[in-house]
Amino acid sequence: MSTTTSNGPALRLPEKHYLNATYGIRSWLLTTDHKRIALLYLASVTFFFFIGGFFAMMIRLHLLTPSGYLLSADAYNRMFTMHGVAMIFFFLIPSIPAVLGNFLIPLMIGAKDLAFPKINLLSWYIYIVGGAFTLYSMVTGGLDTGWTFYTPLSTVYSNSAVAPAVVGIFITGFSSILTGLNFLVTVHTMRAPGMTWFRLPLFVWAHYATSVVMILGTPVVAITLALAGMERLFGLGFFNPAMGGDPILFQHLFWFYSHPAVYIMILPAMGVISELIPTFARKKLFGYHFVAAASLAIAVIGFLVWTHHMFLTGQSTYAALAFSFLTFLVAIPSAVKTFNWTATLFGGSISFDTPMLYAFGFLGLFLIGGLTGLFLGCLGIDMHVHDTYFVVAHFHYIMVGGAVMGYLGGLHFWWPKITGRMYPEWLARIAALILFVGFNLTFFPQFVLGYLGMPRRYHVYPPEFQVYNVMSTAGASILAVGYLLPMIYLTWAAFYGKVAGENPWPATGLEWKTPSPPPTENFEETPVVTWDAYDFHNRPDLGLDVPGHPAAVPTHGDD
Amino acid sequence: MQSPLPFFPEQASNFAGKVDVLFLFVLLTCLFFAVLVTVLTIYAAFKYRRNKPGEVGSEVEGNTLLEIGWTTIPLVLALGMFAWGAVVYVNYRTAPKDTLDIYVVGKQWMWKLQQPNGKREINELHIPVNRNIKLILGSEDVIHNFYVPAFRVKMDVVPGRYNTMWFRATKVGKYHFFCSQYCGTNHAVMGGWVTVQEPADYAAWLSDETGDVNPASAGERLFSQLACNTCHLANGTGRAPSLNGVYGAKVLLADGTIVTADDAYIRESILQPKAKIVAGYQPVMPTFQGLVSEEQILNLTAYIKSLQSQPVPAKGAGIAPATTGKK
Numbered sequence: 022m023s024t025t026t027s028n029g030p031a032l033r034l035p036e037k038h039y040l041n042a043t044y045g046i047r048s049w050l051l052t053t054d055h056k057r058i059a060l061l062y063l064a065s066v067t068f069f070f071f072i073g074g075f076f077a078m079m080i081r082l083h084l085l086t087p088s089g090y091l092l093s094a095d096a097y098n099r100m101f102t103m104h105g106v107a108m109i110f111f112f113l114i115p116s117i118p119a120v121l122g123n124f125l126i127p128l129m130i131g132a133k134d135l136a137f138p139k140i141n142l143l144s145w146y147i148y149i150v151g152g153a154f155t156l157y158s159m160v161t162g163g164l165d166t167g168w169t170f171y172t173p174l175s176t177v178y179s180n181s182a183v184a185p186a187v188v189g190i191f192i193t194g195f196s197s198i199l200t201g202l203n204f205l206v207t208v209h210t211m212r213a214p215g216m217t218w219f220r221l222p223l224f225v226w227a228h229y230a231t232s233v234v235m236i237l238g239t240p241v242v243a244i245t246l247a248l249a250g251m252e253r254l255f256g257l258g259f260f261n262p263a264m265g266g267d268p269i270l271f272q273h274l275f276w277f278y279s280h281p282a283v284y285i286m287i288l289p290a291m292g293v294i295s296e297l298i299p300t301f302a303r304k305k306l307f308g309y310h311f312v313a314a315a316s317l318a319i320a321v322i323g324f325l326v327w328t329h330h331m332f333l334t335g336q337s338t339y340a341a342l343a344f345s346f347l348t349f350l351v352a353i354p355s356a357v358k359t360f361n362w363t364a365t366l367f368g369g370s371i372s373f374d375t376p377m378l379y380a381f382g383f384l385g386l387f388l389i390g391g392l393t394g395l396f397l398g399c400l401g402i403d404m405h406v407h408d409t410y411f412v413v414a415h416f417h418y419i420m421v422g423g424a425v426m427g428y429l430g431g432l433h434f435w436w437p438k439i440t441g442r443m444y445p446e447w448l449a450r451i452a453a454l455i456l457f458v459g460f461n462l463t464f465f466p467q468f469v470l471g472y473l474g475m476p477r478r479y480h481v482y483p484p485e486f487q488v489y490n491v492m493s494t495a496g497a498s499i500l501a502v503g504y505l506l507p508m509i510y511l512t513w514a515a516f517y518g519k520v521a522g523e524n525p526w527p528a529t530g531l532e533w534k535t536p537s538p539p540p541t542e543n544f545e546e547t548p549v550v551t552w553d554a555y556d557f558h559n560r561p562d563l564g565l566d567v568p569g570h571p572a573a574v575p576t577h578g579d580d
Numbered sequence: 581m582q583s584p585l586p587f588f589p590e591q592a593s594n595f596a597g598k599v600d601v602l603f604l605f606v607l608l609t610c611l612f613f614a615v616l617v618t619v620l621t622i623y624a625a626f627k628y629r630r631n632k633p634g635e636v637g638s639e640v641e642g643n644t645l646l647e648i649g650w651t652t653i654p655l656v657l658a659l660g661m662f663a664w665g666a667v668v669y670v671n672y673r674t675a676p677k678d679t680l681d682i683y684v685v686g687k688q689w690m691w692k693l694q695q696p697n698g699k700r701e702i703n704e705l706h707i708p709v710n711r712n713i714k715l716i717l718g719s720e721d722v723i724h725n726f727y728v729p730a731f732r733v734k735m736d737v738v739p740g741r742y743n744t745m746w747f748r749a750t751k752v753g754k755y756h757f758f759c760s761q762y763c764g765t766n767h768a769v770m771g772g773w774v775t776v777q778e779p780a781d782y783a784a785w786l787s788d789e790t791g792d793v794n795p796a797s798a799g800e801r802l803f804s805q806l807a808c809n810t811c812h813l814a815n816g817t818g819r820a821p822s823l824n825g826v827y828g829a830k831v832l833l834a835d836g837t838i839v840t841a842d843d844a845y846i847r848e849s850i851l852q853p854k855a856k857i858v859a860g861y862q863p864v865m866p867t868f869q870g871l872v873s874e875e876q877i878l879n880l881t882a883y884i885k886s887l888q889s890q891p892v893p894a895k896g897a898g899i900a901p902a903t904t905g906k907k
Contacts, residue, residue: 094765167762173739174722174764178688262740263869265852268723269738302628304637311647333725334736335743338673342666349658353651356613360650361642363617366624368638373629381621388617392610399661401602401668404595405732408725408760472603474589474729476760479768483756488585557636566634 032520034441035536042541053138054541059124060439061145066116067508069152072159073107074504076100081463081497087484097480098165099181105168107159110190111152113424114282117289118235119148119200121431122228124439126204128532128539129222131213131548136206144199151193158186167478169279172260172271176252187250194243197285201235204228213531215550219313222530222554223306226313227292230320234281234288237324242278245271269334276327284323286420287387288316290427291358294383297430298362299555300528301377302369303565306555308361315354322351332403341400348398355391359384374526375449379430382457386422390415393468411471417464429456429507434528436511437521441538444514448506456503462496527563529555534562592755592776593731594748598668600732606661613654672733675746679714680707683795683878686717686724686737686759689766692875698794699786703772705757707749708782714746716843718874725761728774736761742843749776799883802876806868814887816896820865821858825892825899827885832859832900846881858898 039056042048049057079100083091092100123141127134135141158164162182166175175183208221208229248259249271258264260271299306306312328336328344362384371377393415396402406412437443466489475486482490524533529552535544552559558567591597628637682705683694693701707713717726719739726745727734730753735745759770777785803809811820826841834857839845848855850872853865872880892899 094768098762098765098767165764171723171762174762178722178764262738266740268740302637303630303635305639305641307640308642308647311642332669333734334723335738335741338670341669341673345665345669346659346662349662350655352658353655356654357647357651359617360646363620363624364643364646366621366628368640369624369628370630370635370637371625371628373625381625384621385618388614392614395610395658395661396603396606399602399606399665401599401665401672402606403665404669404672404734405599405603405729407734408727469587472588473586474727474756474758476725476727476758476768478762481768485586558639564634565636566632567636 032522034520035538035540037540038441038536038538039541040440040538051142053134053142055123055127055135055138055141056439056539056541058141058145059120062115062119062123062148065145065149065152066112066120069107069111070116070504073104073112074501076104076107078497078501080104081494083480084482084490085494087482087487087490089481092480094480095165098478099163101478102164102167102181103159106155106164106186106190108420109168109282109286110193111148111155113286113420114197115148115200116286116428117293117424117431118204118228118231118285119144119196121293121428121435122204122224122231122289123200125435125532126207126225126228127211128438128535128543129225129530130208130211130216131531131544131550132207132211133542133544135203136211137203140199141203144196144203147199148193148196151189151191151196154185154189154192156189158182158184158189161185169275170246170249170271171275172249172252172266172268173262176249177261177263183253184250187246187253191243191246191250194239197235197239201232201239204232205236213548213550216531217550219310220550220553221313223295223309223312223316224289224292227288227295227316230316231285231288231292233317234285234320234323238278238281238285241274242282245274245278248274269331269336272331272334273328276330277324280327280330281320281323283416283419284319286424287427288319290383290424290431291316293427293431293434294362294380295358296528296530297376297380297434298365300434300526301374301380302366302371303557304365304369304555305553305557306361307364307367308357309554312358312361315357318354319351322347322354326351326398329398329403332400333407345398345400349395352391352395352398355387359388359391373450375444375446375453376430376434378450378453379426379433382453383423383426383430385457386418386426386460389465390418390422393418405474406471408477409471410467410475410477413477414464414467414471417467422460422464426456429453432507432511434526435532436514437525438532438537438539440515440518441521441536442514442516442518443521443525444510444518448510452503452506452510455499455506459496459499459501459503463493463500464496466490466492466496524563527565529557529560529563590730590751590753590755592749592751592753593728593733594750595668595672595732596730596750598671598732602664602668605664609657609661672746675714675744676712679712679746681714681716682707684715684717684726684737685720685874685878686726686763686770687720687874688722688764689759689770691726691757691759691770691772694795694875694878695786697786698798705772705774706782706785707774707776708779709749709752709776711779712746712748714744716878717743717745718878720874722763723761724759724763724770726757727760728755728757730755731774734760742847749774752776752778795879795882796886797883799876799879799881799886802872802880803883806872808880811865813896814890814893816893818896820861821898822893822896823884824887824890824897826897827888830900831856831898833857834859834861838900843881846884847877850877850880861898 164186165181166179251257258266260266260268326348329348332341470489685692717737719737724737731747735743755774811818816822830838831841851869854863
C-alpha cells in the first residue's frame with residue numbers, strides 16, 4: 022500500500038542542504054531562511070502546546086468528581102484561562118501558517134524565500150517577546166479571566182496578572198500581522214514562471230485567505246486589548262459601567278477579531294487537507310475553483326458573524342436575526358469544501374498512508390464540528406446551549422479535531438521534506454488511530470453535557486453530570502498518549518529515520534521537485550511550471566503508470 | 581434524570597418543548613448529512629483503494645451541476661433552520677403583557693431575588709405554575725447569566741443595564757438554575773433552585789413570613805433620605821419635574837426628542853442625570869453613581885412606578901403632550 026516501501030537502499034541525503042549549510046546557534050537565531058524560521062516556530066509552538074496540554078490535563082483530572090478532585094476554585098479558573106490563552110494565541114493561530122506555511126509557501130510557488138526574509142525573522146522575535154510576557158503572567162499570579170477577557174471582570178474585578186498577559190497578546194498580534202503581510206506579498210509577486218493563480222496549490226489559496234483575515238482582524242484585537250489594559254492600569258472607563266463605559270462594547274470589539282480568528286485556525290488546516298486528499302487519492306481535487314473561492318468566501322463572510330457569540334447579552338432582537346442569518350451563510354462554503362473533498366475520493370487510487378489517515382480523521386471530526394455550529398447559530402437552540410459544554414465540545418471539534426488534525430497530518434506529510442527522513446509508518450498509523458478515538462471519547466460526551474445544561478468554566482458541578490465527565494477525562498488520557506507518540510517518533514525520525522528521497526509519496530507540488538531537505542536557496546534553478554495542481558496524468562517525471570502514457574524513468578526511488 | 585445516561589433535561593416550561601423539537605429537527609438534518617458523507621467516504625476509500633503501487637486516479641476535475649446542487653440544497657435547509665430558530669427566539673425576547681415581574685440582582689457570587697410584594701430570597705426563586713413570569717435582571721458588579729436548563733432559557737445579567745427574560749413554568753417541581761457567564765472565583769457555585777408551585781401554594785408561601793418591606797415603600801423612604809423630594813415636588817413647582825404618572829409615559833427632552841420613561845431611563849436618570857434633560861429644566865441634579873446600590877435603584881424605581889396612579893400636575897410634569905410629537 023505504501024509507496025515508501027519501493028524506496029531502494031541507495032537513497033542518500035543531499036550533501037548540502039538548509040540544515041547543514043551553516044552551524045552554530047547564531048546561524049539559527051540570525052537566520053533569514055524561511056525554512057529555518059519555520060523550525061524556530063515549530064519548536065516554540067510545540068513548547069506552548071505542551072504548556073497548554075498540561076493545563077488541559079489538570080482540568081480534566083480535576084473534573085473527575087463533582088466536588089473537584091485536585092484544585093481550588095481560583096487554581097481551576099487559572100488552569101482553563103491559561104489553557105485557552107496558550108492554545109489559541111500561542112499555538113493554534115501560529116501553528117499551521119507560521120510553521121508549515123512559512124516552510125512551504127516559497128517552495129510551493131517556486132521562490133527562493135518569502136518577500137521579506139528579515140521581517141519574517143522579526144515576526145518570530147515578536148512572537149517570542151509576546152510569549153515571554155504571557156509566560157511571565159502565568160508564573161506571577163496566573164490569569165483567571167477566561168481567554169475572552171470579558172469586562173468588567175478582567176479590567177476591574179480580577180486579582181490575577183491580567184496586564185502582562187494582555188501586553189503579551191497585544192505584542193504577539195504583530196507577529197501574525199507581519200506573517201500575513203509577508204505571505205500576501207510573496208504570493209502576489211514571487212510566483213515562478215508558469216505558476217498562474219489557478220495553478221497554485223490550494224494550501225497557498227487557503228493561506229492567502231488566512232493572511233487577509235490576519236491583516237484586517239488582528240489590529241482590532243490589539244486595540245481592544247490595549248483599551249482593556251488602559252482601563253485596568255490607569256482606570257480609564259472604556260468598558261466599566263461604573264465609569265460610564267459599556268461592557269458589551271468590549272465583546273463587540275473582541276469578537277470582531279476573535280470570530281475571524283477561528284478561520285485563521287481552520288482555513289490553513291483546510292488547505293492542508295486539500296493537499297493530502299488529492300495526493301493520496303492520486304487525482305485532481307474535485308472542483309478546484311469552488312474550493313479556492315470557498316476559502317475567500319469564508320474569509321469575507323467570517324467578518325460579518327461576530328455577534329453570534331452575543332445572542333443572549335440583551336442585544337437587539339433585529340441584530341440577533343441578522344447575525345444568525347449570516348452565520349448560516351458562512352456554513353455553506355465549508356459544506357461545499359467537504360462535499361468536494363469527498364467527491365475527490367471517487368475514482369481515485371487511495372492509499373492509507375499516515376497523512377491520509379489524518380485527512381480522514383479531519384473529515385469526520387470537522388463534519389461534526391461544523392454541523393454542531395449550526396445548532397449554535399440557530400437562535401432558538403442557542404438560548405439553551407449558549408455558554409454550556411455544548412459550545413466547548415463544538416469548538417474543540419473545530420480547533421482540535423479540525424485544526425490540530427490538519428496540522429499533524431501536514432507535519433507527517435511534509436516531515437520527509439523538512440528533515441529528509443521518514444518516520445516509522447506503522448507506529449504513526451497507530452498514533453493517528455489513538456488520537457481519533459481519544460478525541461471523540463473526550464469531547465463527544467461534552468455535547469450531551471451541554472444539552473443537559475452543564476455551564477462552562479465550572480470547577481464543581483451537580484452530581485448528575487458526573488458520568489459524562491468521567492468519560493471525557495478517560496478520553497483525555499488516551500488523547501495525551503496520542504499527542505506524545507508523534508512528538509517522540511517524529512523527533513527520533515528527524516535524526517535516525519530512513520532517508521526519504523526527493524518525492525517519496527509521490528506528490529505533484531513544486532516542493533517535491535527539489536531535494537529533501539531542500540538547499541538554502543530552495544531550487545538550483547528557477548522552476549518553470551507547465552502543469553495544473555494535483556495533475557498526476559501529465560507528470561511523467563513522477564514515474565506512475567498513467568494509462569496511455571509510456572512509463573517514464575522515475576526520478577524518485579531508484580536514481 | 582432517572583436514566584444513568586440521560587440525553588435531555590426535564591421539560592418544565594413553555595419553551596422547553598419548542599427548543600427540543602427544533603433541536604431534533606436540526607439534529608436529524610445534520611445526521612442525514614453526516615451519515616451521507618461518512619458512508620460515501622468509507623465506501624470510496626474501499627472501492628477505490630490502491631491496488632498497484634504505480635496506479636493513478638481518473639481524470640475527473642469537477643462538475644458544475646453538482647457544485648450548484650450541494651450549494652443550494654444545504655442553503656435552503658440552513659435558511660429553514662434559521663427561520664425556525666428565529667421564531668422561537670423572537671417569542672422568547674418578546675414578553676407578554678400580563679407577567680408577574682420579579683427583580684433579580686446578581687453579584688459575585690450570589691443571586692438576590694425579590695417578589696412583587698417585596699419578599700426577598702437568596703439563591704432561591706419561588707414561582708407559580710402556568711403563569712407568565714418576567715425576570716428583570718441587574719448586576720452589582722460583573723456580567724452574570726441566569727440560566728434554567730429545565731426551562732431552556734438564559735439571559736446575561738449585565739452591569740449598567742437591565743435585561744429581561746420571560747417564561748411560563750409548566751410543571752410543579754424544583755429545578756436547578758445556574759450562572760452560566762463566567763464571573764470569577766466562585767462562578768460554579770453561583771446557582772440555586774427554582775421552585776415551581778401550584779398557585780395556592782405559591783400564595784401561601786408568599787404571605788407566610790412577614791418578609792421584608794414592600795420595595796415601593798422602601799423606595800419612598802430612600803426618596804426622602806436622599807432628598808430627592810426637595811426638588812421633585814409632586815405638584816410640579818419644584819426645580820425638577822414631578823414624577824407623578826411619569827413611569828411608562830413619554831418624556832419630552834431638552835433636545836426635542838421623546839423617550840419612554842422605562843426602568844432603564846429611570847436608572848440612567850439617577851446615575852447619569854445629565855444624559856437626558858427634561859425640556860424646560862436645568863441640569864442641576866447631582867449623580868448618584870456609587871451612592872446607591874442596584875437594589876436601592878430597584879426600590880426607587882418601584883416607588884416611582886407606584887406614583888403612576890397619582891394625579892399628574894398640569895405644569896411641571898415633564899410628560900410630553902399627548903397630541904403633538906414635537907414642540
